[in-house]
Amino acid sequence: MAANPSTEPCRYCTATPAIWLSSSAGVTELAHSRVFLVRDQTHPGRCVVLLKRHARELFELAPDELAAFMAEVARVAQVVHRVSGCDKLNYAVYGDLSPHLHVHIVPKWLGGVAWGEPFVLKPAEGVFLAPEAFDQMLLNLKRGIEVN
């Protein structure tokens, strides 16, 4: 299948991870993906798992590649679930405007922000932790994912 139907280079290929690092911090790198912790912590522990190579849709991945990528998504999700102590995770691939395959992994709490609704993708204001708290979250996720 075509890797990129557009004739223009994908800015998420040419500028990764610079684009992501404007709104996220790098957690770790796995075989098929890079993991980021989103700076806005409206949903504490919210991460993104970005496929390293360019693809727009899940079905563009070969079966083995899809299985390996989703295993990485699940591995990250399990750590986010444990570290955040959330009640449920939301997972989403949107990418209308940034069509380089990436999965949002978003902790939700019963009675908390957007419970029972889609997670808040782009909050008007955002919630930002103190640097020490953010760095601790980053470290906990990194340790959990790398030893998982």
Add this chain to the structure above:
Amino acid sequence: MAANPSTEPCRYCTATPAIWLSSSAGVTELAHSRVFLVRDQTHPGRCVVLLKRHARELFELAPDELAAFMAEVARVAQVVHRVSGCDKLNYAVYGDLSPHLHVHIVPKWLGGVAWGEPFVLKPAEGVFLAPEAFDQMLLNLKRGIEVN
């Protein structure tokens, strides 16, 4: 891992597919999943892929099971993409209130409904096709998935 951390039976296990058929129509059944076409066609071609057995989170699935389930999700997505003629798909696992693993597969069009935003999960009014048009969509999806 625990199949269901709740002590109550999951209503999506005990009443499937009755619950889904109140808002969707059955398209087909695959090895690990059931596929439904959502009756609200705010996003024409929108489907749900429901895991047959009970699980809440992706990481509760064994590696082979996750790979096989996601292969079915990708297979359905490819057909939804082709049949709908959309520009991009959105994929989401939410389930805060219905925590039995299911994936929303939602066609989006450049400049169309909710382009650049999360798809409309529960529209206030909804868009409902004439029965013939809905049945034709259902048939096109069914044929595409079953021969894929």
